[in-house]
Every structure is written in structure tokens, then in C-alpha cells.
Amino acid sequence: MTTAPALDVRDLTVGYGERTVLHGVSLAVPRGGCVGLVGESGSGKSTLVRTVIGLQRQRSGTVTVADDGPPNPVQMVFQDPISSLNPHRRVLDIVAEPDTIRGVGTRSDRREAASELLARVGLDPHRYGDAKPGKLSGGQAQRVAIARALMAKPSLLLCDEPVSSLDVSVQARVLNLFAELREETGLSMLFVTHDLAVVRMISDDVCVLNEGRIVERGPTEQVVTHPSHPYTRELLAAAPRLPRA
């Protein structure tokens, strides 16, 4: 039994050439917790994600992922679900891929496990298992991407704007799926988005990133109702709102 957080980022400084994009960012995702990371274009959100999964080298600071679990403890869910799936492969094989790569079980074992996960994310495996990604809608493709990520039994699910390109009703279904998965499986998530309302629904804590620095952090509800940093206040004031019935 370990109490180390699922993700621990300390004093992370990352830059490209002359430009520094992240200035000493620290954040932690506790086991079973979900932290929202909110920021606008150019805030450094994507750089943070890239650094966590090792696509970008830091200048200083550390990224520690709890590694008492699977060989690939971090799994990603991307913004554009269609382009994150291999168009030539069938859905079941795509979902089974993490186990295929590691050589776990036989092909039929893996397809069996993949079928269960597909059903878990709300896709009928008999109907969609042998389909190719081109036949899927955006919301269905995002479910396949989530099922594939779950196949690797990750200690951390890193979601980079996973609902930003979806229609509102599809977005609602995928957000509900994330909420269910969190409650049922105790999945740890870092949820990166530009949308504070989405963060409010999905995550307990939030970090607000502005120009490479975390300017505010805290329980989501408190940050949304009593923002303390001027930038957070600006974000909240700019967000268009629906009238209440």
C-alpha cells in the first residue's frame, strides 16, 4: 500500500529554444483523484502534457508517476479521437493493442477483454467490434480511445481536451462516462481543458495555468465561486452563460 500520488510534478521548467513555456510548475494528482488543468491557448497546457508523457524534455524539475502498476502507467486520451485511431484496424484490435504489444494472453483472450471494455464505455461490441474507425462518429471514436487507454490499466489517465471537439449532447455522454469510470474504478485523472464548466463537473481540484505559471489552485467549487486571482476572474467573467430557468 503506497500513498505516493498518481502524478507528482515538481518545479517543472520547460522551454523551446530561447522561450520558456513552463516556469516552475508543480502539481500532484492523488490516487483516485481528478485534477483539472485549465488554461487558454499558449498557457503551456500541451507542453505540460507532452512533458509528462516524455515527448518533451524538461530543463529542470521532476515528473514522477506512480509505477507500482502496469508497465505503461500513463495513458492518453486526445482531443481528436478519429485521428488518434489507426484507420486500417478494427475496433476490437485497436482496443486490445496495449495487451498485444506486451504479449498478454492469446488473441482471443485479448479480444474478449476488449469486448468487455467496449461494453463498459457504452459501445455494443457485436455491432462495433469489427468496424473500422471511419465508420464511427466522434463520440463513438472517443469511447474507443478511452477503452484502449483503460486496457493498459493505467495509474493515470491523461486527458487532453477530450470533449472539446464533440457536440454538446455527445460531450455530455462522454463526460458522464468519465464520471462513472472515476466512481467505479477509482481512476486517477489529469483533465486538461479550456472549459471551467467542464472541470467543475468532472474534477474535485483545479489548477489555473496562465503564461506558463499556475496562478491559482484549489477545490474546483471554491475556485469557481470565489476566484482569487485576477486571471481566473477574467476567465470566469468571459465565459458565456445560459440564463437559469
Next chain:
Amino acid sequence: MTAFPATESTAPDLSAPILSVRELTTTIHTRGDARAVVENVSFDLVRGRSLAVVGESGAGKSMLIRSLLGVHAPGVDARVRGSARVMGVDMATADAFERRRVLRESIGMIHQDPLRSLNPTYRVGTQLTESRAFGNQRPSRRSLHRRAIEAMAAVGFRDPVREARLLPHELSGGQRQRIGIAAATLNEPALLIGDEPTTALDVTVQKRVLDLIDEMRERTGAALLLVTHDLAVAAERCDDLIVMRAGSVVEAGPTLQLLTAPEHPYTRALIDAIPRLDGPRTRRLCTPTEGNLS
């Protein structure tokens, strides 16, 4: 939407609709197959008012805009029935010359990403005034340049003389959209059409761009037809609302009334599917299902 009776008169009348759409139906024909993408849509838009068309992907929002402008993508066999009159001119039946005149003089179009509609090799100041270089009066180059500088200053560029010399890719998304607005409002059109004009922008930039559209409208009295997938944007910026689904109008009416007391289950479901920043925190969103869409 104000329910004005359809009039055949084209006499100048300030209360006459700037845009009047009647029973507009568009079918796309492909190899013996016909599919209706806009079905029986009618509405009026009068001077100074704003109307939002909202709906999800495939609702027919963009096809509605294309149909009422009489502009379809090359190679697409779109057949339009019904009428769409802009300042009294039926865009479906007008000849090409007349349609171009209306497009140039009466309509300002703001696209989602002006980068796609801007020529990457021309300086933004030059193409801003391109629409002025055609038509009946041909102003001098110098006066066009002066007009471009003024227009850029009006949309908030701090140093327009320098910024007019930039190429489109040298601008940020928000700056490009301000160029888009400057271009759309240059001829002081009676009708501004925004096709998801802020969808690609950050919320803080979105607010500035929408404020700017409001300011320009206040200055010129232009009517606004705003196509958006974002109900909250429509709620904050438009007087009236049309909700579309699968090519048809599901519900239409004054924005506040429609959003606080929707009559159609689909409108209700769309509203409930949106995560909110105010009110009690929701753990689950309502999702429109085939069952409650009757």
C-alpha cells in the same frame, strides 16, 4: 424572430425585414439519391435585431447559410426551393450580377477562421479593402489604404499603419478575426452573418470579438444572423433564437423565453446537456436520447 407577413413590395421601408426566408428547402442530389439538408425553414430578420441559429453538427446550420446566400460548394448539386430575400432580392432566383451586388453591398460575412479566407501572400491591409476596389466607384489606391487603416483602428488595432503591412499568418487568431470583422463591416452592410465566428477562439478572446461585433452593429444598425453551436453565446448575444435539428426548425422564439421555458424536448435536452458554472454542481448531465426527442 418578429413575425412579419411576407411582403411582395420592395419599396424602401425601415421596418421591412432585411432578411426574409420563406419555406426554404434544400436538397442535395448525388447519383440518383436526394437528401433534404434544410427543410421548410421560414423566418424574418429586421434592422438592428440579432438572430442566432443553433444546433449540433449536421443540423443544417451551414447549409441554411449557403442556401440563403445562393452559394454552394463547387461540385455540389444543391437544389433550393422556397425563397430567401435579402433587402427584397430573392437570392435563389436573382441573376449572378444582382446576387453579387447584394453579397457585396448588403451582406458582411464573418467566417470561423479568416485565415482560410485570406490570401496568405497579400498584406492584410491590402485585402481588407479589396471589396472596395470593385463595383461602380473605383477609389484611388491611396484612399483605399487610408480606409484600411481606419477600419483596422476601428476594430482595435493599436498601430494599424504597421499592422496593415503584416501577412495573415503573422496575426494571432483574435487579430485575424478582428480583420475578418473589419472586412465584413467595411461596406456597412445591412446584414452581418457570422458562421461560428468565435468557435476557434479562447473565451477571453471570444468575449472581445463578440463585444466588437456588438459595437460595430450599434454603430451601423446592421442586423446579425449568428450561426453557432454554443447556446450560451446565443443566449448572451442574440434577441431571437432558432433551434435546428436534422435540417428542420425544432423551436424558434425570443432567446430568453426559449432558453428558460423551452417547449420542445430537444431544446430542453440540449440545455440540460451543458455543464454550468453557476447553480448546484451536477455530477451527471442529462443527455438527449432518442426517447425524449419525440
